[in-house]
Amino acid sequence: MARSTRVRIAELVLLAALIVAPLVVHDAFTIDRFGRYLLYAVFAISVDLIWGVGGVLTFGHAAFFGAGGYLAAIFMERGGWFLPLPLWPAIALAVACVAMFAVLLSGLAFRGPFPMRGVELAVITLAVAYLLEQYARAGGRLTGGQNGILIGPRLTVFGINVHRGRNFYLLAAATLIVCYVVARWFVSSRAGLVVRGIRDNEPRVDLLGYHVPNMKIAVFVLSATLAALAGALFYVHEGIITPGAVGVAASTQVLLWVALGGRATLIGPIVGTIVLQHLTATLSGRLLDTWILVIGALLIVVVMLFPAGVLGWLDRGPSR
Amino acid sequence: MTATAVRTAVVEARGLSKSFGGFRAVHDVSFELHEHEITGLVGSNGAGKTTLLNLIYGRNSITDGRLLLDGTDVTRQPAFRRVRRGLGMVFQHTTIFPTMGVRENLRLGALRKHPGADPSSPDEIEAMLERVGLAEQGDVEAATLSHGEQQWLEIGMVLLAKPTVVLLDEPTSGMTKAEAARMADLCRTLIEQQAVRSMMVVEHNIDFIRHISNHVLVMHRGTIIAAGTIDEVQHDQAVRDAFLGRQA
Amino acid sequence: MAQRRHGVRRVAVGLTATALIGAALTTGTASATTPATTPPAGSAAAAPSGDPIKIGVTADLTGPFTIYGTSMERSAELAVDEINASGGVLGRPLQLVVEDTQTDVAVTTDKARKLVEQDKVGMVLGPIGSDAADALYKTVAQDAKTILMYPETYEGGKCDPMFFSTGAVPAQQIRPMLPVLQKEFGPKVLLFGADYVWPRRSFEIAKPIIKEIGGELVGEVYLPLIADDFTELVQKVRDTKPNYIYTLYPAAWGAALKALDDAGVLKGVGVGTTFLGDPGLAGLSTAAVGTYTALPFFTVAKGDGVAAFLDAFHQKFGANEIPSGGESLGAYNAIHLYAQAVAKAGSTDPAAVSAAMVGQTYTSPTGAVTMEPSHHLTQTIQLVKVGPDMKHEFVQAFENQASEETCTS
Numbered sequence: 001m002a003r004s005t006r007v008r009i010a011e012l013v014l015l016a017a018l019i020v021a022p023l024v025v026h027d028a029f030t031i032d033r034f035g036r037y038l039l040y041a042v043f044a045i046s047v048d049l050i051w052g053v054g055g056v057l058t059f060g061h062a063a064f065f066g067a068g069g070y071l072a073a074i075f076m077e078r079g080g081w082f083l084p085l086p087l088w089p090a091i092a093l094a095v096a097c098v099a100m101f102a103v104l105l106s107g108l109a110f111r112g113p114f115p116m117r118g119v120e121l122a123v124i125t126l127a128v129a130y131l132l133e134q135y136a137r138a139g140g141r142l143t144g145g146q147n148g149i150l151i152g153p154r155l156t157v158f159g160i161n162v163h164r165g166r167n168f169y170l171l172a173a174a175t176l177i178v179c180y181v182v183a184r185w186f187v188s189s190r191a192g193l194v195v196r197g198i199r200d201n202e203p204r205v206d207l208l209g210y211h212v213p214n215m216k217i218a219v220f221v222l223s224a225t226l227a228a229l230a231g232a233l234f235y236v237h238e239g240i241i242t243p244g245a246v247g248v249a250a251s252t253q254v255l256l257w258v259a260l261g262g263r264a265t266l267i268g269p270i271v272g273t274i275v276l277q278h279l280t281a282t283l284s285g286r287l288l289d290t291w292i293l294v295i296g297a298l299l300i301v302v303v304m305l306f307p308a309g310v311l312g313w314l315d316r317g318p319s320r
Numbered sequence: 321m322t323a324t325a326v327r328t329a330v331v332e333a334r335g336l337s338k339s340f341g342g343f344r345a346v347h348d349v350s351f352e353l354h355e356h357e358i359t360g361l362v363g364s365n366g367a368g369k370t371t372l373l374n375l376i377y378g379r380n381s382i383t384d385g386r387l388l389l390d391g392t393d394v395t396r397q398p399a400f401r402r403v404r405r406g407l408g409m410v411f412q413h414t415t416i417f418p419t420m421g422v423r424e425n426l427r428l429g430a431l432r433k434h435p436g437a438d439p440s441s442p443d444e445i446e447a448m449l450e451r452v453g454l455a456e457q458g459d460v461e462a463a464t465l466s467h468g469e470q471q472w473l474e475i476g477m478v479l480l481a482k483p484t485v486v487l488l489d490e491p492t493s494g495m496t497k498a499e500a501a502r503m504a505d506l507c508r509t510l511i512e513q514q515a516v517r518s519m520m521v522v523e524h525n526i527d528f529i530r531h532i533s534n535h536v537l538v539m540h541r542g543t544i545i546a547a548g549t550i551d552e553v554q555h556d557q558a559v560r561d562a563f564l565g566r567q568a
Numbered sequence: 569m570a571q572r573r574h575g576v577r578r579v580a581v582g583l584t585a586t587a588l589i590g591a592a593l594t595t596g597t598a599s600a601t602t603p604a605t606t607p608p609a610g611s612a613a614a615a616p617s618g619d620p621i622k623i624g625v626t627a628d629l630t631g632p633f634t635i636y637g638t639s640m641e642r643s644a645e646l647a648v649d650e651i652n653a654s655g656g657v658l659g660r661p662l663q664l665v666v667e668d669t670q671t672d673v674a675v676t677t678d679k680a681r682k683l684v685e686q687d688k689v690g691m692v693l694g695p696i697g698s699d700a701a702d703a704l705y706k707t708v709a710q711d712a713k714t715i716l717m718y719p720e721t722y723e724g725g726k727c728d729p730m731f732f733s734t735g736a737v738p739a740q741q742i743r744p745m746l747p748v749l750q751k752e753f754g755p756k757v758l759l760f761g762a763d764y765v766w767p768r769r770s771f772e773i774a775k776p777i778i779k780e781i782g783g784e785l786v787g788e789v790y791l792p793l794i795a796d797d798f799t800e801l802v803q804k805v806r807d808t809k810p811n812y813i814y815t816l817y818p819a820a821w822g823a824a825l826k827a828l829d830d831a832g833v834l835k836g837v838g839v840g841t842t843f844l845g846d847p848g849l850a851g852l853s854t855a856a857v858g859t860y861t862a863l864p865f866f867t868v869a870k871g872d873g874v875a876a877f878l879d880a881f882h883q884k885f886g887a888n889e890i891p892s893g894g895e896s897l898g899a900y901n902a903i904h905l906y907a908q909a910v911a912k913a914g915s916t917d918p919a920a921v922s923a924a925m926v927g928q929t930y931t932s933p934t935g936a937v938t939m940e941p942s943h944h945l946t947q948t949i950q951l952v953k954v955g956p957d958m959k960h961e962f963v964q965a966f967e968n969q970a971s972e973e974t975c976t977s
Contacts, residue, residue, distance in 0.1 A: 029685035033678065138763055138792050146764035146793055147699045148673070150706050190431050197428045200417035207377065207415070208481055209403035209432040239711070240703040242673040249672075281678065284630075284668040291668070292630055 010267050010311065018173050028165040035169035036237065037277045038176045042230035044257045044269035045176075045183050050223040051255070052263035053187055054216065055199025057122045059251055060129030061227060066246030067098050067132065068228030069235030073149040074142060076236075087153045091232045095225060102224030103217065110213040110220075117202075129251050136243035148242030155236055168237060175233060176270070179226050183266050186222060195219045196264075260302055262309025271311055328355045330485045330518040331376065335385035338375055345371040347542040348385070353485060358511055358519040360529035360550075363539035364563070369522050372539065373489055376520075377409045378402045390484065404432070408483030408516075412490040414470040418463035422454050422473060425462050429477030440480045451506075452476040467494055475506070485518040486510075492525050504531040526550070538562075616656025620663035621916055623648070623903065624683030626694035626704065631671025633696040635847050639892035640719055640899040641666055644693055646880050647903035657907045658914065669695055676700040677707050684712045690916035691715040691906050693899055698722050698766055705731055715918050715925075717906060719898025721843065721863060723769040724944065727975035729922050733944045734898040734905065734937075736864050738770040739777070739972035740949055741842040745862040746774070746814065747781050748951060748963070753838035754811030755783045760801055760824070763790040767816035770842065773972075774814060786810050794820045798827035805833040812838030822852050829855035845893030849958055859954045860963070865897035865934060868962045869950040873933030901932050901947075905939055935967050944971035 018038070025031045043065045050056050071094035075085045085093065109116045109124055116124060136143045143149065154163035155171060162171040186192045194215050197205045206212050235241040244250060254273075261272025276295070283291035302310060331353035338346040346368045353359050363369050374380040376387065378399030387395045389405045403409075417425050426448055430440035440448075449455045452472035457465065462473060471491070478486060488507075492500040508531075510516045523529050529536060530550055538546040538553050546556040553559050625644055628637025641664075648662045656662060665687045667679035676695050680703075683689045692708045692715070695701060701718050708716040709730035717732045724737035746757070757778055761767025771788060778785050786808035789801050801824060805813070817824050821844070828834050834855060844861040867878065867890050877900070881891055891897070906921070908928045913920035929938040935948035949969045952960040 027686060029682055032685075033682070036678065134792065140763075146762075147702045150702065193424065193428055193431065196420060196424075197417050200419055201415055203379075204415040204417065205428070206398075206400050207403055207409050208429055208477070209400050211400055238674060238677055238703075239706050240673065240677065242699040242703070244673055244699075280670075281675075281682075284670065285666070285679070285682070288629055288666055288668060 007265070007267065014267060014270060015177070018176070022166050022169055031169045032165050033281065034274070034278075035172035036234065037274045038169070038172035039230045039234040039237070040254075040257070040277060041270040041273040042176050042179045043227055043234075044254055044261070044273040045179055045266055046223045046225075046227035046230070047254050048258050048263060048266055048269045049183055049186070049219055049226070052258060052265070052269070053192065053199065054195050054219045054223075056216065056220070057118075058125040059122050059248065059255075060125030060127070061223075061254060062248075062250035063125070063129040063132045063246050064098050064102065064224040064227040065231035065234070065254075066136075066241070066250065067101070068094050068231030069238075069241045069245055070094075070136065070143065070149070071097050071228075072232040072236060073151045073241050076153050077149055077151060078142065087156065087236070090153075091229070091236070094232050095228045098228035099221055099225045102221045106217040106220035106224075110216045115213065125251075126248060129246060129248050133243050133247035136246055143243075146243065148240055148245075150240050151236055151238070153236065155233070163237065172233070175230065179229070180266065180270070182222075183226070186219075187266065191215065191218060199264075256299060258309075260299060260309060262306075262312030265309065265311045268309045268311025272309065329353065329388075330355055330390060331520070332388040332391075333376070333385065334388070336372070336375055336382060336387060337384035338371055338380060339383050344542055346375060349539075349542075349544050350385075351537055351544060351547065353518045353520055354535075355517050356511060356514070357535055358507060358521060358533040360533040360536035361520060361522045361539065362524075362526065362529065362536055367539040368542040369539050370489070371542075373409075373487055373520075373522060377407055377487060403481070403483075406484030408478040408481060408486040410471075410475055410478050410486060410488045410491060412493050414467070414474045416462045416470055416473050416477065418461070420462060421459050422462055422465070423449065423458040425473055425477050426480055429480035432481055440482065445480065448476045448480055468496075468499055471495070479510070479515070483516060485520070486516050488519065488521045488523075490522055490524065492523065492528050500525065500528055501531075504528055507532045616652060616659055616661040618658075618660040620661045621657055621910060622663050622665055622687055622689040623906065624680070624687060624689035624692040625664055625666045625899075626669050626676050626680050626683070626692060626700075627666055628671040628694075628696045628700075629666075629668040631669075633671045636696045636720075636892045636895050637669070637671070637694075639890075640694065640696065640895045642881065642885055642889075643891055643896040643900040644903050646877075646884060647900045647907075649884070650880075651903070651907050657910050662903070662907065665689055669700065671697065671700075673697070673700045673703050677703045680704050680708050681712070684708060684714045689714070690910070690918070690921070691717060693717050693719065693902055696720050696895060698764075701726075713918055715906070715921060717902040719902050720895045721898075723766040724773075724971065724973050725769060725975075727943070730918060731943055732902070732905075732922075732925060732939065733971075733973075734902040735894055735945075736842075736862075736947070736949060737944055737971045737973055738773040738842065740947070740969035741862040742770065742774045742777055742814075743972075744949055744964075744966040744969060745840050745842070745860060745951055746777060746783065749812045749814070749838050749840045749860060750781060750783050752812075753836075756786045756809065756811040757783050758786055758805060758808055758810035758813045759788045759815075760804075760813055761790055761816040762793045762819060764793060766818075770816050771814075791817070791824075795824070798824050802827055802831040802833055805837070806831075810837060812840060814840045814842075816841065816843055818843040818848075821848070825855050826853055829853060844954075846890065846960060847892050849954065849960065852954075852958070854958065856954050856958065857956055860951060861953075861960070862949050862951050862966075864894040864947055864949060865891065866893060866950055866952050866960050866962075867891070868952060868960050869934050870962055870965045871932075871934030871948060873931070877933035897932065897934065901930070901937055901945070904930050904932070905937075934965070938968075940971055940973070942971055942973040942975040944973040944975070946970045 021034060022031055047061050050058055072090050075083055075090035075093055109121060137146050162168050194205060194210050198212055198215060202212060257273040257276050258269040260276060262268025279295060283294060329352040333349055333351050336346055336349045361369055375382050382395050386393060389402060394402050426445045430445055449458055452475060454473060491503050534549045536550055536553055537544050538559050540562040545558045545562055546553040625641050627641040644664060648664055652661045665683055667683060669676040669679055680692055683692055704716055705726055708714050709728045713730055715730050717734055719734050721735040759771045761771060787804050789804050839859040841861045845863060846867055905928050908930060909921045909925040910916055913924035925939050926941050929936060938946040940946055946968055949966045951963040953963050955961040
């Protein structure tokens with residue numbers, strides 16, 4: 001079977017699973033929990049775009065996911081000037097601010113006086129997440145310091161409450177599908193082809209006449225924007241956001257989901273996220289002392305046997 | 321390809337120099353690459369051939385001198401801008417996209433539109449697959465190709481960008497005699513059909529140069545010590561001195 | 569051959585992974601209970617029957633707060649064992665449903681929701697961190713209208729019909745401790761805290777108390793939660809020459825202490841804290857000798873039931889295992905108070921239990937405790953001092969310390 005056919009089948013299976021899940025799972029809590037996974041999956045897709053497709057390893061992507069949440073929370077919960085804003089304007093403005101920040105940051109990183117790549121860039125992203133986490137902790141009234149911001153407004157769409165349970169799941173699933181389609185469109189577009197080329201062989205892309213820094217900025221900003229949207233929805237649903245949201249630990253966790261599912265496959269990270277999240281959530285209640293060992297062992301085994309991730313194996317065949 | 325016609329310079333180098341610290345790798349090099357002509361660049365290891373190529377395509381910055389591409393000064397332009405002005409670069413150590421398919425490699429070459437050229441169409445991509453002998457391997461991952469096939473793929477990729485001038489660094493290294501002959505054929509055809517306006521070939525293989533070019537530049541210790549037909553430079557006193565070690 | 573073996577291995581691993589995932593998915597909705605909650609065999613009282621009364625525990629079993637979360641959860645187990653051994657509540661056994669929060673706020677929220685919505689627990693006990701507590705205060709108490717009992721020492725000020733604190737709050741620690749420090753070192757006090765709500769509110773409460781006892785506040789320093797530069801603190805101590813420092817710098821006290829000691833400004837200056845439990849002493853330099861700490865529990869605490877509590881802990885969890893401190897006693901007390909409140913209310917209806925909880929008294933290992941109308945606990949506070957062997961030495965127990973919280977919900 002051709003790889004494109006296999007991926008298409010995997011997409012259809014996942015889409016069917018997403019649609020069928022709320023019909024077969026009747027427990028409101030479980031379906032709500034899966035909704036959370038789906039927003040995390042959008043986060044994973046955003047990391048896959050920059051890391052898997054673009055080849056730029058980032059240790060700080062929670063900075064964008066968390067900043068989406070923090071800014072939405074600040075716009076809704078803090079007063080003064082034009083604030084507070086209602087739910088959707090707050091989320092839209094938060095996502096726009098993160099996108100602007102991503103433009104500035106990636107512009108500086110890729111087009112600044114000292115263009116960065118590889119390890120340098122990984123260190124920069126790490127530093128950004130670290131600094132944001134520190135700022136969130138020390139941010140006084142604006143960020144609420146260590147204890148973060150409690151978010152009062154609930155998720156609604158056209159007056160329909162989509163804050164919890166099945167409705168929240170549907171909101172999250174719709175967000176995931178839209179973001180997946182956008183990401184898939186990007187990867188198969190001309191720009192996506194060039195970005196994949198940069199991952200494979202950056203000097204050659206340059207010598208085919210493409211503006212490499214601008215292409216990197218494009219994928220970086222798209223990635224940060226998707227992450228911010230998912231983060232804003234996620235933390236409004238949570239009702240609270242704390243400094244850990246923008247931190248290094250959250251940033252490295254998502255790398256595991258992507259690696260496990262399969263880098264550069266887009267669909268792999270979705271599967272990796274849902275499986276790892278659900279295993280962690282359920283095993284950590286069931287095997288109080290040993291769950292972390294079980295998950296760790298599972299990760300090691302998967303990474304050893306499927307270096308390209310489980311879905312990467314499906315995508316590229318067992319030879320890789 | 322004689323001096324009778326008015327020869328247009330596609331690439332013009334005027335006093336190019338490059339120093340690394342105190343070391344002058346290339347010193348005061350001037351030459352022209354003319355339309356309808358393949359120029360050979362020869363010289364011993366360490367003569368500065370590779371550095372000169374790097375200066376032309378923009379990997380290394382030019383310390384002194386000027387470089388013109390179709391009459392435009394590109395001395396301070398980054399590599400990708402020179403490429404957009406029509407420069408194509410083929411390396412000795414192939415630089416393809418290993419995890420992508422052969423056809424995808426070619427598509428990447430075809431996407432970028434050069435001034436005055438239409439972007440290559442899907443048909444042209446298929447034709448190029450044929451031309452570089454990879455018609456059967458369009459969907460194969462490029463990393464699985466043999467070294468020779470990868471070289472052909474790189475050439476196809478560069479040609480699809482429709483460059484006006486192509487620089488080739490040791491194109492026949494690692495090739496069999498038959499493959500080298502095919503390569504010489506391709507070079508000649510490209511120039512004859514005016515698909516490419518000018519070429520420069522760095523090569524150790526003098527027989528190959530003799531097949532495709534009657535104009536060579538000889539480099540020694542960072543400078544061009546002789547220019548002309550192969551026969552001319554082979555009888556040049558400076559060249560003989562340089563290669564026999566009798567420094568004048 | 570190698571290729572083939574590789575394939576077989578891959579299939580085997582794939583099957584194992586599938587089985588694991590399958591197990592987790594299929595059983596994911598069942599309640600996860602710790603086996604340790606079954607009553608000890610051969611207990612004297614009649615075994616309780618009927619549907620268990622479920623209590624959820626959001627415990628930081630992994631991550632930075634492992635030591636406190638584990639101890640909190642174990643102490644809850646001890647209390648549940650005792651209650652079940654003596655017949656349970658309303659003839660029903662208590663059952664703990666434990667979830668690991670990974671010391672992560674988002675996970676804590678998720679686990680608490682699971683406990684409330686899926687396991688339908690009557691009460692949630694936990695967590696440790698004050699950020700996670702804020703999250704559960706909203707998720708469990710305010711949104712889900714389920715009883716939340718928070719066993720950790722905190723800044724106070726939370727006020728909701730469904731929220732109960734069994735840890736210590738600032739006034740009940742500060743009021744007994746400061747006079748002891750003033751008597752030993754002198755009246756001039758410098759306040760040094762991490763820049764967040766616990767230290768800030770504690771110091772606001774400390775200020776009138778300092779005035780009341782005739783002390784003099786010479787300065788106040790706040791640094792980031794984990795600072796890497798203590799110059800400002802050292803300079804402040806040099807400039808203001810306090811007799812003692814009251815500090816709430818829980819995350820990096822070792823580094824701050826070292827900076828002060830290295831600068832030589834600690835000579836003759838006393839130190840008092842309201843956070844330094846037994847585990848907190850590990851890794852401190854000997855400059856910590858003589859430091860006072862006021863908290864509800866230490867292993868050297870005095871009280872009629874302390875020895876029995878420690879014995880039970882050793883017996884169940886191992887001779888080298890000790891309760892970590894205030895959060896352990898807080899969890900133990902919370903379970904007992906909740907059981908009494910359910911018994912009095914005659915049901916697990918949250919509103920009824922909440923109403924019945926206020927005014928409950930019970931004799932804890934360190935002395936009598938009473939749930940105040942403020943939903944905070946009047947309890948015994950233990951004052952200890954670090955000895956030359958870098959272990960806490962008992963100084964004094966202050967019984968019936970009121971929380972001085974003013975919540976009326």
